[in-house]
Amino acid sequence: QSALTQPASVSGSPGQSITISCTGTSSDIGFYNYVSWYQQHPGKAPKLMIYNVSYRPSGVSNRFSGSKSGNTASLTISGLQTEDEADYYCSSYTGSDTLVIFGGGTKLTVL
Amino acid sequence: QVQLVQSGAEVKKSGASVKVFCKASGYTFTDYYLHWVRQAPGQGLEWMGRIKPNSGGTDYAQKFQGRVTMSMDTSISTAYMDLSGLRYDDTAVYYCARGLWDRYFEYWGQGTLVTVSS
Numbered sequence: 210q211s212a213l214t215q216p217a218s219v220s221g222s223p224g225q226s227i228t229i230s231c232t233g234t235s236s237d238i239g240f241y242n243y244v245s246w247y248q249q250h251p252g253k254a255p256k257l258m259i260y261n262v263s264y265r266p267s268g269v270s271n272r273f274s275g276s277k278s279g280n281t282a283s284l285t286i287s288g289l290q291t292e293d294e295a296d297y298y299c300s301s302y303t304g305s306d307t308l309v310i311f312g313g314g315t316k317l318t319v320l
Numbered sequence: 321q322v323q324l325v326q327s328g329a330e331v332k333k334s335g336a337s338v339k340v341f342c343k344a345s346g347y348t349f350t351d352y353y354l355h356w357v358r359q360a361p362g363q364g365l366e367w368m369g370r371i372k373p374n375s376g377g378t379d380y381a382q383k384f385q386g387r388v389t390m391s392m393d394t395s396i397s398t399a400y401m402d403l404s405g406l407r408y409d410d411t412a413v414y415y416c417a418r419g420l421w422d423r424y425f426e427y428w429g430q431g432t433l434v435t436v437s438s
Contacts, residue, residue: 210382212364245424247365254415254428255357255365261423298365300424307381308422309355309367 213238213299213312220318226287229315231299232280237310239280243302246275246284249314250295258297259284286317294319322346324416324429331435337404340432342416349397350374353419356390356401358412359431366412370419371399406436 214232221227231238231246238244244262247255257266259275262282272287282301286293299312327341342354355370369380371390378390389402399416414432417425 243423247425254431255417255425256428257424257426260420260426266426300365300367302422306379307367307383308370308379311357311365311367314364 210237210303210305210307210310212310213301215297215299215312215315217313218316218318220320221286221289222320223289223291225289226285227289227317228286229284229297229299229317231282231284231301231312233282233301233310234280236305237280237301237303238277238282241302241304242277244275244277244282245300246273246282247298247300248293248295249298255298289319291319293317322418322427324418324427326414326416326429326432329433329435331437332406334406334408334436334438336406336436337402338406338434339400339402340414340416340434342399342401342429344397344399344418347418349392349394353421354390354392354399355417355419355422355425356388357415357417357425359415360409360412363412368401368414370422373399403434406434408436410434411436 246259249255262277263275350373356368392399416429418427
């Protein structure tokens with residue numbers, strides 16, 4: 210099972226919106242609605258931001274939203290803030306022998 | 321509140337084994353799956369496998385089958401990850417994470433750095 214494909218980096222200015230894509234296959238993202246997104250600041254553990262494609266855990270800002278179309282999932286962050294600068298990882302359930310796969314990660318820079 | 325507290329950093333020789341523990345608190349240990357995810361320096365996240373605390377059943381990523389063993393002690397709400405035949409590219413931070421089944425990871429441990437040296 211190959212890793213999901215994410216852009217290596219994205220950037221935006223405070224107040225702007227950005228979208229991070231995550232491309233998989235018809236066996237993972239395209240088949241299951243179990244896509245999740247994680248935020249990771251340097252030296253810290255990942256933090257769940259979106260689960261089941263588009264649901265936000267309690268306490269996560271509504272500036273974060275998720276969606277899916279076909280084999281590609283997306284994370285959108287609106288009203289960018291400096292504290293959003295971090296690495297973001299997508300993940301999907303696969304149902305195969307490697308049950309969960311991650312994307313390679315996207316570094317978000319808030320200029 | 322839910323907490324996952326992991327054991328401390330380890331330095332191991334190539335070919336040796338390492339056992340990392342993850343002590344859970346703040347919830348019923350047997351109600352949620354416990355996953356292990358690792359992150360090599362400057363690299364992304366990699367799922368290694370998980371254990372079902374209610375049954376002890378395990379599933380491992382194909383890459384680690386034969387080298388990893390996940391176990392638990394429900395009496396002390398603790399999960400263990402044992403990795404054998406360590407290689408230099410096993411140098412990484414190893415995280416445990418509480419999962420809602422295999423769908424997503426709500427809570428993470430602080431991570432355990434395992435360094436494989438000569």
